Amino acid sequence: MEVCIFGVGAVGGYLAARLIASGYARVNLIARGRQLDAIRAAGLTLIENDERVVVLPTVASANPADLPPQDVVIVKVKAQAQPQVAAAVAGMLKPGGVAMFVSNGLPWWFGQGIDVPLPNFAPGISSLSKLLGQKSLGCVVYSNNEVLQPGVVQHFTKSHWLLGEYDG
Numbered sequence: 001m002e003v004c005i006f007g008v009g010a011v012g013g014y015l016a017a018r019l020i021a022s023g024y025a026r027v028n029l030i031a032r033g034r035q036l037d038a039i040r041a042a043g044l045t046l047i048e049n050d051e052r053v054v055v056l057p058t059v060a061s062a063n064p065a066d067l068p069p070q071d072v073v074i075v076k077v078k079a080q081a082q083p084q085v086a087a088a089v090a091g092m093l094k095p096g097g098v099a100m101f102v103s104n105g106l107p108w109w110f111g112q113g114i115d116v117p118l119p120n121f122a123p124g125i126s127s128l129s130k131l132l133g134q135k136s137l138g139c140v141v142y143s144n145n146e147v148l149q150p151g152v153v154q155h156f157t158k159s160h161w162l163l164g165e166y167d168g
Contacts, residue, residue: 010077038151
């Protein structure tokens with residue numbers, strides 16, 4: 001199974017390290033800048049409690065085209081950037097693949113599938129929904145993580161990940 005973490009900051013880095021360490025899937029990363037450079041040079045380090053784990057992704061790149069088609073793409077970029085990366089994410093998926101958009105706090109898809117008028121929390125939502133349709137899931141995360149330095153993420157407390165289809 002091919003899994004991509006698209007956005008490897010504090011939360012994305014934590015999730016990436018845990019998935020890679022599990023050995024369950026081939027985990028690929030989309031990162032940028034100093035974070036990408038550090039991961040390529042020395043791997044991704046997760047510090048949790050008294051444990052320090054260093055993992056190596058299958059592929060780490062800034063360019064989604066460098067990765068093979070993905071079964072799952074977990075998008076952990078800032079909420080306002082999610083509609084901007086949606087086309088790239090859609091192009092990464094295998095037939096039957098799924099994208100999961102992870103948000104801290106109120107997600108961009110809040111209110112999808114309900115008949116109550118809500119303010120537009122994120123411009124671009126309608127194009128994102130049309131682009132991905134049934135191929136996407138939403139996730140709200142409560143997880144306390146910090147990038148200590150490029151390539152090194154520390155996890156501080158328990159994590160709660162609520163995920164599912166946008167209409168509940």
